Amino acid sequence: MSKSKWRALDHCDDKGKNNDADVQQNGEQIVTTKQQSKEWIIVRDSEGVDIQTTDTQAALSLQLGIQAAIAAVISLTIGDTAQGRAVTQDMKQFVKTKQQNVQKTIVEGSRNISVTTTDTDVAVNIQAMLQILVTLVAKLDIL
């Protein structure tokens, strides 16, 4: 038993196969980091790995869009005053906590698999922010 470990890239070794690029992947790491919230995906000694992660860029621009909308509503209704700024600040504060999301996914010795990771925190955060905006706007009879 356990003479030699099965490796996804075994078929690339010697045996007259001449694709160096694949062989070099063996033992190396390909790291795809995408999230501001520190998501690590390490693929090692594998092939045919399909990875899907949360689109942080989209999340970020949505967050900014909602924040800007909240600021705009407050600026229009309360004015760009110290009072208005304090309200904006407080609103942002609600969703400030718990932004940290650390995920680490390691794929090793695999062939033809697909990996999907989700960042629920980001999604929940955006939803919460939107709820604040919608509530505020409803209170002002805008909707």
Place this chain on the structure above:
Amino acid sequence: MSELPKKTNAIPNKVIDLLVSDTLRKNGINLDDAKGKLSPDQKQMLKELVEELTTQVNEFVDKTTSPKKGNK
């Protein structure tokens, strides 16, 4: 309340309502004064903005929280 696309409740609405009300009160905001400052045009613009953002958020949430369907 509106014809906004439904769902998107990360936190119970009552909690958010409480937080928003409290923030306004704490900062001495008079809602009636604030309402009076908006022109109909501005109202319409903000309404459209919020609707658009709601659609975008729903799309994003759908995409991230239900990544694969029909993939057994």
